[in-house]
Amino acid sequence: MAEFEIETCRGVDQGSSSTSAPASTTTKNTLEVRVDAHTEPKPPKRRIGKVPLTMRRDEKTKGYFDPKVVSIGPYHHGKEELQMAERIKPILAEFFISGSGRDVDEFRKNVLEIVDEARSYYLEGSTNMYSDEEFAEMMLLDGFLVAAFIESKTPGYKNPKILFALETQLGQHDRFLLTSDILCLLENQIPFQVLELLMSLKSKHHKLTEMLDNVFHSILSRESTRQDKRIDDTKQPIHLLEYLWLWQNKSNRTRETSTRRIWDKFYSFKSVAELKAKGIYARRGSDFGQRDFKLKSFFFxxxxxxxxPIVLNPHYVIHISNQIAYEWMPNNPTNLPRMAYVNFMKSLINTVEDVKELRARDILFTPCMSDQEVVQIFNSIPTFLMEDFSIYDEVKQKIQRHYNNKAKTWFAELIHNYFCSPWTFIAFVAAATLIILSFLQTFFTIFPHK
Structure with missing residues (x-):
């Protein structure tokens, strides 16, 4: 077995970032800023950031942003509660290297060559306590673990030794949580460049982006293979979470910016149960993409x-929360599509009755969770009233138009109140019959038949 040195180091709680700023001088009462008009300010380097403190301080999100099993990168490295998983990194490294025709020293040498570039992806000051050799060793071990994990999940690449090591060394529970630690956590990432390097050294057939497309397609999308979900190759992600974000939020449709008044971006309809009473019934969609909400009208x-459909498991809320945190990072020019999705789902799921309706329609699957817990989970996902309102604008407008149509909603409410079950229907027929008979009796009393 290849030997690795593992040194326990103190984890970094908070990083700091700095950007270039205009030169300034101060006097007793004034601040003078000198700007060179002939130079354009350069955008700051995009980095592997940290979750905003405002999100971390929220009690509802406690535990959503920290690894449960293993640390990846410097931000959580050395934490005592994560040391048990350190023993599996050298084991997975050996299994990953086997068959590559290279030894660990060659991998280490190549990582050392890009150590300065790898450091630059983290917040300034967060890697200062590590020498180049220590930091490269961290990147090497953590990179091997992530690369082996990806290989174990990719159809056609699965190494039974890796799967066996994960199960025997971590156990079923920690192996289950490992997916969230690697794929979902914003602060638990290593540079995408490091992963690409390790994969290319393993084999010319180990193309990271192609493998990730297969992994995400198999475990997340479940969409038809005819739909191309590959991201734009010109956009180089800085870490695995960003690649996953780009993959999930790729849209093949060009969306026009809405010019409607600000209050027209908000809608008054609420909850699945309320829509049902207005004649809009939930049905499981044929597509699994998060933007594939559709409204279809039938009859009058x-x-x-x-x-x-949604499978709500312990990974889901962690995954969503960290992707929203990613969308809030500085210098990530996004239109907050994950936040828009969660806000839409929050509007549909308000009560236990909404959860029951979605479960009955095979839209929401909640193993090991009560209906009340599902409502609490959606309420706990940190979102704010900022998003690209055009993402779901078309379907929301259709819902609102139906919702506002008095004739449609009156007739729908009549059906919902009096024909939703056999007993209400029988009671309605009995009442209608009684009224008709009473009318006839009165009529013939006033106008007796000759």
Missing amino acids: FFAVLEIP
């Missing part, structure tokens, strides 16, 4: 809202 008063 009836409509169906197709909702992409």
Whole structure:
């Protein structure tokens, strides 16, 4: 077995970032700023950031942003509660290297050559306590673990030794949590460049982006293979979470910016149960993409809202929360699509009745969770009233138009109140019959038959 030195180092709690700023001088009462008009300010380097403190301080999000099993990168390295997983990194490294035709020293040498570039992806000051050799060793071991994990999940590449090591060394529970630690956590990442280097050294057939497309397609999308989900190759991600974010939020449709008034971006409809009472029934969508909400109208008063199915497990809330944190990072020019998605789902899931309706329609799958817990989970996901409102604008407008149509909603409410079950229907028929008979009796009393 290849030997690795593992040194326990103190984890970094908070990083700091700095950007170039205009030169300034101060006097007793004034501040003078000198700007060179002939030089354009350069955008700051995009880095592997940290979750904003405002999100961390929220009690509802406690535990969403920290690794449970293993540390990846310097931000959580050396934490005592994560030391048990350190023993598996050299084991996975050996299994990953085997078959490459190279030894560990060659891998180490190549990582050392890009150590300065790898450091630059982290917040300033967060890697100062590590020498180049220590930092390269961290990148090497953590990179081997992530690369082996990706290989173990990729169809056609699966190494049974890696799968066996993960199961025997970590156990089923920690192996389950490992997915969130590697794929979901904003602060638990290593540079994408390091992963690409390790994969290229392993084999010319180990193309990281192609392998990730297969992994994400198999464990996240479940969409038809005819739909191309590969991200734009010209956009170089800085870490694995960003690649996953780009992969999930790629849109093949060009969206026009809405010029409607600000209050037209908000809608008054709420919850699945309320929509049902207005004649809009939830149905499981045929597509699994997060943007594939569709409204289809039938007859005069009836409509169906197709909702992409959701499997709500412990990974889900961690995954979503960290992707929202990623969207909030500085210098990430995004339109906050994950936040828009969660806000839409929050509007549909308000009560236990909403959860029951989605479960009954095979839209929401909640193993080992009560309906009340599902409501609490959606409420706990940190979102804010900032998003690209055009993402779901089309379907929301259709819902609102149906919702505002008095004739449609009146007829739908009549059906919902009096024909939703056999007993209410029988009671309605009995009441209607009684009224008709009473009318006839009165009529013939006033106008007796000759």
